[in-house]
Amino acid sequence: MTRFALTIExxxxxxxGWQRQAHGPSVQQAIEEAIHRFTAETVQVFSAGRTDAGVHAIAMRAHVDIEKPLTPFKLTEALNAQLRPAPVAVIACxxxxxxxxxxxxxxxxxxxxRIVNRRAPLTWDKGLSWQVARPLDSDAMHAAAQQLIGLHDFTTFRSAHCQSQSPVKTLDKLTVSRHGDELIIEAAARxxxxxxxxxxxxxxxxxxxxxxxxRDLKAALDVADRNALGLNAPPDxxxxVSATYP
Amino acid sequence: MTRFALTIExxxxxxxGWQRQAHGPSVQQAIEEAIHRFTAETVQVFSAGRTDAGVHAIAMRAHVDIEKPLTPFKLTEALNAQLRPAPVAVIACxxxxxxxxxxxxxxxxxxxxRIVNRRAPLTWDKGLSWQVARPLDSDAMHAAAQQLIGLHDFTTFRSAHCQSQSPVKTLDKLTVSRHGDELIIEAAARxxxxxxxxxxxxxxxxxxxxxxxxRDLKAALDVADRNALGLNAPPDxxxxVSATYP
Structure with a gap:
């Protein structure tokens, strides 16, 4: 048995979403079935994060145990070949x-x-960005975001379906930058x-x-109540982006 | 009658492709039919360039004459509404x-x-980039490209279906730059x-x-013969990107 770490886009x-579901296709299922097709093994793939329906990954990290003797190169090539035409690709192993x-x-x-801040509808990036028609002040967003940095009870920003034991988390980074029509928000935490x-x-x-x-944003955080949530952005x-290991 | 200039993504x-075809959908047809739906006018849209099947536009320029009294804002809003769900959007008017x-x-x-230079298949950018598995030396490409700048007979790089009167053109810019896995090639000419x-x-x-x-690239240019073409990149x-006006 060999344990492989995969980086997946x-x-x-x-x-x-990432996780296997009874009611529809998942990324996990696509990968596990692709591995089964060339190893005949029934495997389980474990990922660093479980993304929701419609959420993408630039570099999800995951691991899987395989009995069949394979090099990382051969596993990558076989897995990518078996995944076609699914929009899932192993980019490192x-x-x-x-x-x-x-x-x-x-x-x-x-x-x-990713937000595209314009009135016109999206074309090739439909489902890959959130189109916001009203003009966004990215500097104001960035400044307000800094209040969320650090250790807080994030109950306001937590889904009712959240399985985490505690709503208290430490947010390490939350930045907002504008590049023409596009706003990029970067978030990092354990x-x-x-x-x-x-x-x-x-x-x-x-x-x-x-x-x-x-101040409204800070008040919404402080009240620690899901009802104080103003808006949940779409998954699009x-x-x-990345998972870090010691 | 008012003539409107449109910028289209x-x-x-x-x-x-852009141009109306008997055998399949075109961008021109999508726009002309969308205009017809809210003006009841049969219009013809003229564009700066006629892109091929599978080729995209960030900012195609075009014009159209419309009898119905409309502001540029109203035309844009109505056209974008009528174009849905087609991946065509008016971004300026x-x-x-x-x-x-x-x-x-x-x-x-x-x-x-756009080239994505990696072995792994594309995911969300399938059809939006050319995936090249073999490592590409972007510096060598950029250096070689400079030989094509200027006034030349570009017969080698011309489709048999080209309707241009002359194969002699002036190429103003051809640059190659690498950004991680991605290569961007920028070309400009009249x-x-x-x-x-x-x-x-x-x-x-x-x-x-x-x-x-x-030297092989230069020789292919100099021989001015379509048979000397090494490879035609896919439309993906x-x-x-832009059209310039006086």
Missing amino acids: YDGRPYM EIVPDDWHARFACIGRSYEY SFLHHQVRSMVGCLALVGYGKWSA GLYF | YDGRPYM EIVPDDWHARFACIGRSYEY SFLHHQVRSMVGCLALVGYGKWSA GLYF
């Missing part, structure tokens, strides 16, 4: 110790959220609550078009 | 003089070609021959993976 549009775990060993996760990034982005958008002040613009 | 994947012509007044056109950008990119890729030297990575 995927387009979340056709999937119910290495052998790791048998006790290395993509989820439990992960000490940092980062996400990126771990995130379910919907946390989308909920923070949604509220930052309210700040961006002047409906909320920076969210990308899992 | 589109995803070329579902289309046979202005009133121009009745003798302004998107094609004949255009004195400069620029294109961008006008291009049919398939010229894709043919130049294809041959530059041969230089990039060492099959051709810079090609974007019409």
